[in-house]
Amino acid sequence: MLEIVFIGRGGQGAVTAANILVEAAMIEGLHAQGFPFFGAERRGAPVAAYARVDKKPILRHGMFNTADVVVVLDGKLVQQDYASQFTLRDKGVLVLNSPHTQIPRDLKLRFEGDYSIYVVNATEIAVKNKLVIAGWPVVNTGMLGALSRAIGVVSKNAVVEAVKRYFGGRVGEVNAKASEDAYEQTVRVV
Amino acid sequence: MSRPPLPYKTRDVVLPGDAACPGCPIPIAWKVLSAVFGDKMILVIPASCSSVVVGMYPGNSLRASVIHVPFASAAAVASGVSEALKKRGVTDVQVIAWAGDGGTADIGMASLSGAAERNHDFIYIMYDNEAYMNTGIQRSSSTPRGAWTTTTPIIGKSEEKKDVAKIMIAHGVPYVATASVGYVHDFYNKLVRASKIRGFRFISLHAPCPIGWRFDPRYTVKIARLAVESGLWVLYEYYDGKIHLSGPSRPYVDPSKRKPVEEYLKLQGRFRRIDDELLKSIQEYVEKNWEWVKKHM
Amino acid sequence: MRTVGLKLVLTGNYALAYAAKVARVNVVAAYPITPQTSVVEKLAEFIEEGELDAVMIRVESEHSALAACFGAALAGARVFTATSSQGLLYMHEVVHWASRARAPIVMGIVTRTLGPPWNIWPDHTDYMDQRDTGWIMSFAMDNQEAFDLTLQAFKVSEDPRVYLPVMVGIEGFILGHTSMPVEIPEQNLVDEWLGPRRQPYVVDGSEYMAIGNLALPEDTEEFFMDIQNAMEEARKVVVEVEEEYSKITGRPFKGPVECFKCEDAKYVAISMGAWSGDLMESVSQLRDEGYSVGLLRIRYYRPFPGDYIFEKANSTKGVLVFDRAISFGSYGPIFLDTAASFLKHTRKTPYIKNVVAGIGGVNITSDDFSRILKRFVHEVESDGVNVFEWYHKGKVVR
Amino acid sequence: MKVIVEPSKYRLPIARPLVGVAGKTGTWRLERPVVDNNKCTRCYLCEIHCPVNVIRVEPDAGVSIDYDYCKGCGLCADVCPVLAIKMVPEE
Numbered sequence: 001m002l003e004i005v006f007i008g009r010g011g012q013g014a015v016t017a018a019n020i021l022v023e024a025a026m027i028e029g030l031h032a033q034g035f036p037f038f039g040a041e042r043r044g045a046p047v048a049a050y051a052r053v054d055k056k057p058i059l060r061h062g063m064f065n066t067a068d069v070v071v072v073l074d075g076k077l078v079q080q081d082y083a084s085q086f087t088l089r090d091k092g093v094l095v096l097n098s099p100h101t102q103i104p105r106d107l108k109l110r111f112e113g114d115y116s117i118y119v120v121n122a123t124e125i126a127v128k129n130k131l132v133i134a135g136w137p138v139v140n141t142g143m144l145g146a147l148s149r150a151i152g153v154v155s156k157n158a159v160v161e162a163v164k165r166y167f168g169g170r171v172g173e174v175n176a177k178a179s180e181d182a183y184e185q186t187v188r189v190v
Numbered sequence: 191m192s193r194p195p196l197p198y199k200t201r202d203v204v205l206p207g208d209a210a211c212p213g214c215p216i217p218i219a220w221k222v223l224s225a226v227f228g229d230k231m232i233l234v235i236p237a238s239c240s241s242v243v244v245g246m247y248p249g250n251s252l253r254a255s256v257i258h259v260p261f262a263s264a265a266a267v268a269s270g271v272s273e274a275l276k277k278r279g280v281t282d283v284q285v286i287a288w289a290g291d292g293g294t295a296d297i298g299m300a301s302l303s304g305a306a307e308r309n310h311d312f313i314y315i316m317y318d319n320e321a322y323m324n325t326g327i328q329r330s331s332s333t334p335r336g337a338w339t340t341t342t343p344i345i346g347k348s349e350e351k352k353d354v355a356k357i358m359i360a361h362g363v364p365y366v367a368t369a370s371v372g373y374v375h376d377f378y379n380k381l382v383r384a385s386k387i388r389g390f391r392f393i394s395l396h397a398p399c400p401i402g403w404r405f406d407p408r409y410t411v412k413i414a415r416l417a418v419e420s421g422l423w424v425l426y427e428y429y430d431g432k433i434h435l436s437g438p439s440r441p442y443v444d445p446s447k448r449k450p451v452e453e454y455l456k457l458q459g460r461f462r463r464i465d466d467e468l469l470k471s472i473q474e475y476v477e478k479n480w481e482w483v484k485k486h487m
Numbered sequence: 488m489r490t491v492g493l494k495l496v497l498t499g500n501y502a503l504a505y506a507a508k509v510a511r512v513n514v515v516a517a518y519p520i521t522p523q524t525s526v527v528e529k530l531a532e533f534i535e536e537g538e539l540d541a542v543m544i545r546v547e548s549e550h551s552a553l554a555a556c557f558g559a560a561l562a563g564a565r566v567f568t569a570t571s572s573q574g575l576l577y578m579h580e581v582v583h584w585a586s587r588a589r590a591p592i593v594m595g596i597v598t599r600t601l602g603p604p605w606n607i608w609p610d611h612t613d614y615m616d617q618r619d620t621g622w623i624m625s626f627a628m629d630n631q632e633a634f635d636l637t638l639q640a641f642k643v644s645e646d647p648r649v650y651l652p653v654m655v656g657i658e659g660f661i662l663g664h665t666s667m668p669v670e671i672p673e674q675n676l677v678d679e680w681l682g683p684r685r686q687p688y689v690v691d692g693s694e695y696m697a698i699g700n701l702a703l704p705e706d707t708e709e710f711f712m713d714i715q716n717a718m719e720e721a722r723k724v725v726v727e728v729e730e731e732y733s734k735i736t737g738r739p740f741k742g743p744v745e746c747f748k749c750e751d752a753k754y755v756a757i758s759m760g761a762w763s764g765d766l767m768e769s770v771s772q773l774r775d776e777g778y779s780v781g782l783l784r785i786r787y788y789r790p791f792p793g794d795y796i797f798e799k800a801n802s803t804k805g806v807l808v809f810d811r812a813i814s815f816g817s818y819g820p821i822f823l824d825t826a827a828s829f830l831k832h833t834r835k836t837p838y839i840k841n842v843v844a845g846i847g848g849v850n851i852t853s854d855d856f857s858r859i860l861k862r863f864v865h866e867v868e869s870d871g872v873n874v875f876e877w878y879h880k881g882k883v884v885r
Numbered sequence: 886m887k888v889i890v891e892p893s894k895y896r897l898p899i900a901r902p903l904v905g906v907a908g909k910t911g912t913w914r915l916e917r918p919v920v921d922n923n924k925c926t927r928c929y930l931c932e933i934h935c936p937v938n939v940i941r942v943e944p945d946a947g948v949s950i951d952y953d954y955c956k957g958c959g960l961c962a963d964v965c966p967v968l969a970i971k972m973v974p975e976e
Contacts, residue, residue, distance in 0.1 A: 019666045023496045026668040034496075035665035038608060038848065059764030061661045062850045198929075204938045206951060207905030212913065212958035217936045230692050234558065245906025247702035253902040255690050257561060258699035259554065260580045266551030270516060270558025270566075273542045275691055277513050278563055278886050283692025301554065304547030374933055400958075408959030408972070411934055513886055563888035589897055647893040683887035687897055700900040713895040 001054035002153060003064055005086055006143075008073030010041045013140030014049035016166070017071070020144055024154045024162035025053045033058050046082040053153060070109060071095045071147055073122070073139050083108040088115050095150045097122040097139050101189055117190040120146040125181045129174055141175040145182035156183045198225040198378065208251035210243040213407025215371040215397035215414070217243065219317060220252065222374050223286065226381040229254050230283045232271060236264040236298060238290035239324040239399075240317075255283075262297045264289045265305035265314060272312040284385065285312035291332035292322045295352045302354075306361040306390045313384055313391045316354055319399040327402040334422075335475070336468040338460040339402075346463060350475065356482075358392040359428050365391040366428040371398070372414025373438045376425060380436075383427065396423045404459020416454040418442070421476045424483050433486040443484065451476060492672040492736075499662030502630040502669050503569055503595040503655070504529035506637035508539045509677045510593075513564035513684070516544035516555035520574040521607050522659030523597040527569060549574035553581040553594070560590040561698065563689045565641065569595035571659060575613045576601065579620075585652045586621030586714060588698055591644035591686050592652040594622075595637060598760075599659045600847045608848020609658035611760065611812040614788075615820045617654065621714045623721055624789035626656040626759045628745075630667040633657045635738065636786070638677065642728045645685040648720040656788075660848075661761045672736050680735055718790040725787055743787040744795050748774060752781030754864055755800045757825060758809040759785040762851055766809070769856035780860055785821065793828025801829070805838040805867040807860065811845045818875055819843045838867050844878035855881065905954060910937065914957030916972040922947030924969035931961035931970060 004021070008014035018034035025032035033052040041047050052058050066087040072078045075098030088094060090113030098104065099121045122142030131138040141163050148159045159179050164172040203224030204217050216239060223231060232255040235241055241258055245251045259267040268287040275283065287305075289298055294316040302314065321339050322328040329339040331352040338346050358366045365387045369377040377395065384391040398414050400407040417423035418438055425436035441447045451472050455461040464472075497505060503526045507515065515534070517527040533539035544559075546552045549570050556566040570578060575596060585592050596617070600610045618624065623643055627633040633655065640653035657663055690696060702710070725743055733740045747767050749755050758766050763784040773780045783799055785792065800806045810819020817823065822841035829836040842859055845851045859878055866872045877884040925947045932940045932948075939951040940961055948970070950961075962970040 019496060022666045022668065026494065026496060031668070033665050033667050035498075035660065038660035038664070040607070058667075059767045060853065061658075061665070061761040061764055062852070198933055200933060201938065201941070205902060205904045205906070206937050206939045206954035207907055207910045208937065209907035210936060212936075212956040213960055214936050217938065218934055221933070221938060229695065232562075232690055232692055242701060244697060244700055245900070245903065247700045247706055247898060247900045249903030249906035250695075250697035250700055250900035251903070251906045252697065253695050255692055255695065256697035256700070256900075257558070257690055258697070259557070260550075260584050262550055263554035263557075263581060266516075266546060266554035267558035269544055269546075269551075270514065270555035270560070270564075271562040271690065272558075273544060273555075274514055274559035274562035274564035274566075277542055278691070278888065280562075280691045300547055301551045304551055307547070308544065310544075406959070408963040410936075410958075410960055411964050564886075587898065589893075589895065647891050650893050650895060683889055685889045685891055687891070687893050687895070688899060689888055689890050695902050697900040699898050702898065709896055710898055717895055 001052055001058065002069060002151070003067045004051040004053070004069040004071065005067040006049040006071045006073065007077050007083065007086070008047060010045050010047045011043040011136065012073045013138060014047060014073055017140040017144055018049040018051040020162045020166050021051045021053070021154065023166055024158040027158040027161055028154055030055060031058050038063060046077055046080065067092065069093045069095065069147070069151055071143055073097055073143055075104065078109055079104055079106050081108055084110065086110065087112055090114055093118065093150050095143065095146050097143055099124065101187060103190055115190070116188060118146060118150040118186050119189050120182045120186040122146065122182055125178050125185065129178045129181070131174060131178055138175070142178045142182035145179035146186040149183045149186040156180065199228065200225050203229050203253045205251045205253060208243055209245045211401050213400040213410045214243065215319070215399065215410050216240055216317060218371050218374065219377070219395060219397065222377050223381065225378055226385060227284045231255070232257065232283055232285050233288045234259055234264050234268040234271065234285065236289050236293040237261040237324070238293050240288060240290070242324060261293055262301055264293055264298055265301040268312045268314070269305045269308065269310040272310050276311065287312060287314040289316055291316060291318045291320060292330045295332040295354050296330055303361065306358060306363050306392065309363060309389045311388050313393065315393045315395055317395045317397040319397045319402060321402050323399050323402045335471060336461060336464050338463065355392065355394040363390040363392060364429060367393045368396070368423065368425050369393050370396040370414045370418055370423060370425060372411050372418060373425065376436050376438055380427060402460070405457050409457060413454065413457055416449065416457070419449045420451045420454045421448040421480060422451055422454060424479060426483060433483055435483070435487060443480070492670060494668055494670050496666050497630055497669040498525065498664055498666050499630045499633045499657045500525040500597060500664065501529050502634040503637050503657070504533065505671055506634045507567040508533050509671060509674055510565060510638055510641045510681060511678070512541050512567040514542045514544065514556065514559035514566045515568065516546050516552045516559070516566070517568045518546050518549045518552045518570070518574060520549070520571045522599055522663045523569050523571040526595055526597065549578040550581060553578040553585065556592050557581060557585050557588070557590055560592050560686070561588070561690045563684065563686070563691055565684045567593050569597060571597045572599035572601060572613045576616060579616065582617055582620045582622065587710065589650045589687050590652060591650060593637065593640040593644055594652065594654045596654050596656045597659045597663045598656055606847050607659070609661055610846045610848065614656045615812040618789060618820060621651060622789065623649065623651055623653040623787070624656065625653065625787050626785065627662065628761055628763050628784065630662055630665070630669050633662055634669050634671070635732065639728050639732055642681055643721065643725055646724045647685070647687070649717055649724050650687050651714065651717055651721065656760070658761045670736065676735050680731060722790050741786060743792040745784040745786060746799060747782040747784060749781030749783055749799050751779070753779035753803055754805045754807065754860070754867070755781045755783055755803050756807045756809060756860060757783045757785065757796065757821060759788060759821060760811060762811070762845060765851065765853045766856045768853035769860060772853065773857055773860055778861065778864060791824045791828065793824060793831065796825060797828055797832050800837065801833065803837050805840065805863060805872070807863045808839065808841050810841060810843045813843050813846065838872045840872055841875045842878050909953050910956050911953045914955060914975055916957045916959060917952065917975050918950060918955065918957070918959065918961050918970050919973050920948040920950065921969045924967050926967055928966060930964045930966065934960055934964045936960065
């Protein structure tokens with residue numbers, strides 16, 4: 001089973017990302033769960049969403065702080081204290097939305113062992129695709145493309161299809177384009 | 191002589207031998223309802239004297255439908271009944287929430303307000319006997335100032351009567367009226383008008399209780415009329431954005447035509463200990479209320 | 488005859504809403520409360536989009552929510568509502584009223600603890616507060632089951648052998664806000680299987696009747712006795728309904744209690760709700776370690792499946808009952824029911840122990856369950872069982 | 886939208902119309918209304934107001950009262966405009 005945490009800011013669409021991932025996993029014939037942090041979410045404050053993906057039915061419930069994959073919708077958050085409550089398992093994968101390709105300094109995330117880091121500039125991709133709502137670039141669909149590139153368990157096609165189903169119509173097309181662009185532009189830095 | 195001089199068909203729905211106290215205003219009012227709606231009515235009744243008046247299982251004193259419901263829920267249950275019937279296309283039956291002043295002005299206020307705001311299609315009648323009679327004459331917010339009750343046993347109620355009709359007018363519902371068991375023709379006419387309007391309709395029905403008000407049961411109608419004649423209870427309808435004064439109350443726009451409130455009060459044991467100061471405040475209430483009525487006519 | 492229908496990613500809350508939709512409810516009356524809100528938001532959306540031909544009554548309180556459902560049910564509508572926590576307690580009076588009037592109603596309970604302190608996280612306190620109301624009570628472990636049990640609830644509730652309202656529990660957030668794939672059967676199959684609204688009487692002016700007139704003590708007691716009788720009948724009905732349902736959906740039949748590795752187990756745990764999944768993980772892991780453990784997961788809490796539990800657990804050495812609620816001054820409710828059910832059959836019971844945990848939304852993981860189960864096994868082996876424990880922050884508090 | 890009413894074997898808290906649901910309420914009476922039909926103008930006010938619904942006014946026969954259920958409240962006597970009804974103590 002893969003346990004995935006999405007870290008973002010309230011309103012950035014971390015929960016939506018988790019839910020679309022479930023849709024994509026379903027398309028792949030996998031079992032999945034996606035859920036928000038259980039509590040009150042406030043716009044702008046750091047917030048987590050969670051997903052589980054497995055070949056077998058998922059029996060486990062509830063939030064978790066130790067994950068196989070951490071996806072950070074706002075790359076700066078990984079350098080803030082908020083990130084220190086999360087631990088990446090050995091051989092874990094960190095996926096960052098960041099304009100820089102060098103390894104960020106002062107990572108507050110905890111690591112149990114080896115890890116790899118993938119980076120994508122999802123903000124720029126969102127802006128280029130005119131995915132800006134109320135002044136906020138919509139990065140979650142891009143980050144799903146990056147996640148697909150980083151872990152492979154859920155294919156690019158499945159993510160694209162899930163994004164289209166979730167939003168539908170033109171909004172779906174544009175978001176799917178963001179996912180595809182992000183998939184192509186994601187680079188492994190560690 | 192031919193049929194009764196009133197278009198009443200009061201004989202068949204309210205059955206003799208119910209469990210009401212002698213002189214009870216409730217079955218009188220039900221007879222008027224039956225004259226308008228026949229047996230095609232569903233009464234939604236929260237805890238109140240009426241829960242008892244209809245009698246004990248497996249019998250029922252009404253040839254109509256009754257749903258007994260929890261105290262605070264009459265308006266909500268009636269909302270549900272009315273919406274379900276509308277959905278089923280049943281249009282030949284009138285849903286009536288029938289609640290006392292406690293079940294309306296106190297515990298039922300929120301559900302009443304909710305149903306009114308949503309403008310559900312039924313008639314809500316608050317029969318106002320001005321206290322919790324069924325549990326033994328305890329004060330309600332609709333008890334008038336100065337009245338003795340078992341929870342205002344020594345000095346009487348110190349606060350003013352809550353005017354629910356005004357509250358309902360503020361809800362902007364299509365029809366609000368005050369009525370009295372002392373004026374059954376007037377009540378009948380109001381029900382007829384209400385029956386032709388769709389949406390939430392509210393009638394506040396003044397209903398003197400011989401037991402709780404401490405008077406001889408033969409005077410139920412007389413006392414109800416005195417309340418109107420003294421100007422204490424004003425009969426009106428509210429629709430199209432203004433008050434339409436009803437026939438029986440029309441003379442009493444003129445204060446000089448009104449009987450002194452003492453005449454009304456002195457027949458009732460519940461006002462036995464009233465003093466001059468209270469009397470004055472009751473008289474002031476009458477003037478103030480009339481000013482309000484005139485302003486909205 | 489099996490059909491897959493649609494497979495959608497739904498939260499537990501949406502699963503309840505979809506079940507009400509395919510049951511073609513006529514009236515929905517509800518009041519918002521966290522974490523139930525998205526159930527009725529979704530139903531409002533269905534209705535406003537024209538996907539569900541129903542009336543939405545946006546009431547001013549939970550008391551009125553169930554009261555309006557009660558009125559609509561009596562007048563011949565298939566109705567649905569959902570609530571949580573304080574809201575459920577606020578409507579508690581009407582919860583009783585609905586079952587006494589034998590009104591078929593279905594209600595989703597998205598469980599949440601009670602305050603103070605304000606806390607929006609789940610346990611079973613609110614749900615357990617309804618256990619004496621005369622409602623059939625089921626509880627789901629995942630979103631598919633939330634959907635299935637809710638849809639089946641309409642059939643159970645409207646069965647003339649039952650004619651009682653049904654509430655379906657799911658934990659708030661843990662299921663309520665968690666998305667999972669859910670299979671929705673085809674509408675025409677549901678229509679055919681569920682059929683039109685069925686109820687013992689209808690108040691629509693076509694017949695003189697008075698519902699709930701004052702009654703003598705003896706008559707009143709007989710009404711109570713008949714609710715108890717209906718509960719007994721309901722044991723059969725819920726099984727029948729699920730059997731039919733699994734035929735049309737192809738989903739496995741699980742019964743009022745799901746047996747997970749319990750057949751040959753020397754120790755069984757009993758639980759209800761989503762954390763049963765975590766407990767299953769723990770049971771599987773302990774099996775790998777050589778412990779003979781199994782699980783009985785309660786899917787129907789009322790009527791309580793005591794005979795079934797006895798049958799499955801009587802030959803074990805120990806029964807460990809997990810409760811996510813506490814009857815203060817006594818024990819967890821499921822434990823009380825379990826212990827009483829054993830006494831119906833025998834005076835020589837296995838060790839029966841109660842662990843209360845997960846109150847106020849405290850997360851209990853499979854590691855916690857493993858720890859608790861192992862200790863229980865050792866306690867039985869050494870004849871030193873404490874009947875009651877509160878498991879808190881990884882430690883036992885007696 | 887169809888509704889099937891299918892009874893069950895269970896007792897339901899449903900009451901049905903019944904005359905004398907509280908018994909022969911005439912026994913509650915302390916005073917009996919006695920009518921002088923010669924005075925009666927057939928105005929029907931007594932019939933309309935009678936809370937127990939036991940008074941019938943017919944054009945020819947005048948006022949009749951079902952004493953099995955009349956509770957003796959005296960309201961009829963009070964509303965009669967021509968004082969055709971008198972309350973007399975029960976024997």
